Amino acid sequence: MNRILVLVMGLLLAASASAGPTYTFATSTGVNPSNVGIITLTQLNPSTVNILVDLADTSLPLPQYGFINTGGPHTPFVFTVTGSELLLIPVFIQPPAGIYASGLFTLNIGGGDATPFGTYGVAVDSTAGNGSVNAYYGDLEFNLFRGTGISTDDFIIGPDALAYFAADLTDGGSNTGSQAWLIRTTPPCCAPPPPPPPPRSVPEPGTLALMAIGLLGLLTLRRRRQV
Secondary structure, eight states: OHHHHHHHHHHHHHHOOOOOOOEEEOOEEESSOTTSEEEEEEEEETTEEEEEEEESOOOSSSOSOEEOOOOTTOOSEEEOBSSOSTTOEEEEEETGGGEETTEEEEEETTOEEOTTSBEESEEEEEOSOSSGGGOBOSOEEEEEEOTTOOOGGGBOOOTTBSSSEEEEEEOSSSOEEEEEEOOOBOOGGGSOOOOOOOOOOOOOHHHHHHHHHHHHHHHHHHHHHHO
């Protein structure tokens, strides 16, 4: 039994995704301004990626932006990953355990809509009632685990979507609706190192031999002229 367990663990590790770079998504489009918040994907280990949605202003007593739940065509937060979505396990960090004053965040592997930005494979749903009064005014952060491996490169723009991520946000008043992040960048701190410079060309042995014979011939000719 132990040998079988070791074999299974070995297969899972072998199938694990390679570690991806840190990605940021700083510019959004939608009903709210383009600088409502920054999404950061960080590779924690071959099986876990951290997702942080850092909204621009969530400070009390008058936070500016928050996640809302209007249901139907809008979802609090959506994205798409390659590979099996059935094995995804979330661990919510902000809010802790996904619990906030008006509701509970849960991961929905059935996906969700973010009109007008399309349909996504995975959604973060909320049990809260609709409207800004039930919004979650805070940053959203969770670790996403998959035993077979997950990489920051696995987060893609799906075939039915127009962006990497979308969220249903409120500005604290009547301005509510979907916001989408389409542009992915790699921070300078986390970019892969540049490729090494090409090796200097070294003459092959045959070339060196020809050069030596040529020099020897020149020396011989010079000696004959001096005699």
